[in-house]
Amino acid sequence: MAETENSIAIPQDFDGLKTIILERKAQLPKRLRQVAAYALDNPDEIAFGTAASIATSADVQPSTLVRFAQHFGFEGFSSLQQIFRARLRERTPGYDERLKALSGNDHSKLESGSIFNGFVAAAHRSLDNIASSVEPEAFERAVNILAAAETIYLVAKRRSYPISG
Template identity: 85%
Template structure:
């Protein structure tokens, strides 16, 4: 009586579902086994298709898909589909082990732990993003421009400021001449007035855009100072003024973004510039 055992505990991630399917594969009815095989072989189809299209493709009835889902503890096909979609979203393939380690580690017990884990995971994702989104040629061009400059002007405000602050520190150590704008209000204009075509600027601005940085970049560009910029959107007003620009979207946790990937990028750029200068200095 009362078939309540039908929904014990649905798996919450793809891997969990996978092992569960493999465990029960032998005991599954014919059509359900058919679906199981199809699901593991074509996970992407399950993620994107509709119940009807998937059913046709797997040569079963749509209702079979629902029964399959319910058989594994889900409320219906839709809930099962979420697992397959989440798998594509979180795809930090190769880092999935680390992420599982994260969600299963001691942190998640405590309230603040999930926040901590969230930012670590977001950091990984961000780094994956830039690895794919930064074009090598652009990076090389940016290095060329900045390494060729007499003085590198660093432009950033608000959220972006820590990035240039760090670059400033590193430039200092690496003996690269620079000027950091934005330290004290008011003197920026005088500072930037000294920039000429033989210099170059690196500007960072994330939305919401600090208009000052954008204006300053525009000003420099109008005076033939080559500008390299880093932003989080192809729509950034910075892009217009820039010879080379990079789009770098930091993954967020609960809407908050850290600067993990930006810092890696900034450091790579900084060191690459110094390295190029060293070689130029030696070679000629």
């Protein structure tokens, strides 16, 4: 973490930011606590939303987002947003990386069977990543909530969109 003039540690990644938010959450003013809860519950929305859309969803004023970012040592909301965007870049390999992993860097020798095996291996890696990132207690709570629901709506974005259709 970088240090500012006032010796406030500025988080350099999402995990560091999450830790600091959780440590300081009880001391935050009501509206900043509201933004903290929204940010941790909706990190993808923070990464891609505009200050206006995020403020509306979090039920705060856009200026509260700026105050929240500054409270944690960032110059403004945009610099805080970069932490959330970096989290997604680190989590999701790009198409070039996936092609290299799939083909072993030699596109000319790919055969149908090796392409299929590459897709299966990539799917296994994705499932392993999911398995290690889901907390069992949180998953159990989600199962109970869904089991008790009368109606469940599926909404998906980006690569998940076709699955929900």
